[in-house]
Amino acid sequence: MKKLVTVLVTVFLLISNLGIKTYADPVSPPNVSGDGVVLMDATTGQILYGKNVDQQFPPASTTKIMTALLTIENTKPDDIVTISNDFTTKNHTLLDGNTLCLENGEQIKVKDLLYGLLLRSANDSAVALAEHISGSVENFAKLMNKRARELGCTTASFQNPNGLYNKDHKVSAKDLALILRKLSEYPEFREIATTPYYTIPATNKTDQAKTVINRSLRNENKLIYKGSKEYYEGVDGGKTGYTIQSLHSYVAAATRNNHRLIVTIMHSADQKYFDDARALLDYGFNNFNLNKQFSKGQIVTYYKESNGTKIPLVAAEDFYYVTDKSSKSKPTFKFDNSSIKVDKFNKGERVTNIDLKLDDKYIGNLNLLSGVTYSPSVFSQNSITANFNKLYILYGAIGILGVILLFNLMLRKIKLFKKEF
Incomplete structure (x- = not known):
């Protein structure tokens, strides 16, 4: 009986050890639902995991990270934007999505439009910023595509600043990651994108009561809310997006121990992008190191x-x-x-x-x-000068020695002369 127990215990330990050994194998990336997925190291731009990284998808409101980038790079937070007098007429389609209900002739700060853009995902904020920077949506779209190329994007085809569906408005998961990579460098973005709640102050067209009712904003990015099950430590900000054609999309950045990662999820039929993003970020932080060589x-x-x-x-x-x-x-x-x-x-x-x-x-x-200034001719001249200096020192020493010897000789002659007399 004792032998049987010993054998069973031994077998159990062997099985247990085999089970532990499997955890030493390389960890596989998580299974996520998006059709286009990227996990990128923000410092190097290296893709740590990807799925259809260069395939174009309609990005919906994740478009707004490019609008935010161009706004931060081309304006100041306290600049005043004056809404055009025909704004509501020519932009009536913006009512299909989230808005701030901007009014014709309204004057509002760039900073407040950015809060509306990133927290509420307000489509009219995007258009107001585009017109303020470039004069028109069409010109702003050209600027968006130009900046995308400068960032290394190869598939970006932006047609508007808000992401409302257009068959030609497409971008890849990799390119969205490159855009957020740059945007996350700006502290202005990180401050706004991690703010849970914000109320836009009254303007020349709104009183405080109306502002509190219509312009009290709540951040749609659940990863920023401490205490919630979706909270992710170190998150720098993110942006959600959805249209019927684009399905769900999400981009986010997070930093731990000075290591920043970017995650992009596009064209996801399931509304699990927050969970998927957390899983991808965990995979990145748990399995990769950022190293400095020089x-x-x-x-x-x-x-x-x-x-x-x-x-x-x-x-x-x-x-x-x-x-x-x-x-x-x-x-x-x-x-x-x-x-x-x-x-x-x-x-x-x-x-x-x-x-x-x-x-x-x-x-x-x-x-x-x-690391230095160097010219062969200069160094040669320096060498010649150095040699001449050495000769001068040598000749000077010989001259001084000669004077001393001559002085001693003269002293001796004077002494001899005195003795004779």
């Missing part, structure tokens, strides 16, 4: 002159890379001394660049600057 100004390598002089080449900026937490790999690079064809080096000027690889995979490019 700091700005740090010596990366040296350029060697034929005369043996070594010129330090320094990093033009910080260089980061991402690894999974089990990896011990370090970035490598090749530097060809003969590839540099310059006559002189000026401190702080770009000399060359290097490609960095991790496990033989390209991870980025780094510009190298000269």
Whole structure:
């Protein structure tokens, strides 16, 4: 009986150990419902997980993150926006979605329109900002697409500032992530996007009572509410979106231990994007590390002159890379001394660049600057000058020694002369 118990216990322990061992295997990414999904490291732009990352989808109100970006980059928070006198007539279709009920001739601060844009997802806020910045929705759409290309977006085709459905208004999950990556750098965005409640002050067209009733805003991003089951620690902000054609979409950013991640979920039939976003962010923070390889100004390598002089080449900026937490790999690079064809080096000027690889995979490019000012001719002249200085010192020493010897000789002659007399 004792032997049987011993055998059973041994088998149980073996099974238990096998079960524990499976947890040491690499963790698979969560299964999320969106047709277009991206989990991006914000510092490097590296995609940690993706599904149909470059496929275009109608983005609905997640469009408004580009409108917010252009507003922050082209205006000041206290700038006054004057609503045009025909605004309500030409923008009557905006009533199909959320609005602030802006009135013709109303004067309102940019900051308050941004709160309306990001908290209530007000379509008229988006149009008012677009007209204020570019004069018209059409011109603003051109600006949106231009800025998207500057950010590295390859699929963005914006037709309006609010995301109301247009068959040509499309963007990919990757491009939305790139836009939020840039937007999340601005503290103004993070402050607004993480504010739970906000009441827009009275304007020239509204009294305080009407404002409290119609313009008391509640943030639609549930990840920001502390104490709620959806709350996510470190969230920097986000934006929801929905139309019948686009289905559900959601973008969010979160930072923990100076590591920021971006998540994009597009064209999701299920309204589980908050849960999916939390799962993706957990996957990212739990399984990946952000590492710094070089700091700005740090010596990366040296350029060697034929005369043996070594010129330090320094990093033009910080260089980061991402690894999974089990990896011990370090970035490598090749530097060809003969590839540099310059006559002189000026401190702080770009000399060359290097490609960095991790496990033989390209991870980025780094510009190298000269760490010193150096010119072969100047150094040669300096050498000549130094040699002349040495000669001057030598000749001077010899001259002084000669004077001393001559003085001693004269003293001796004087003494001899005195003795004779």
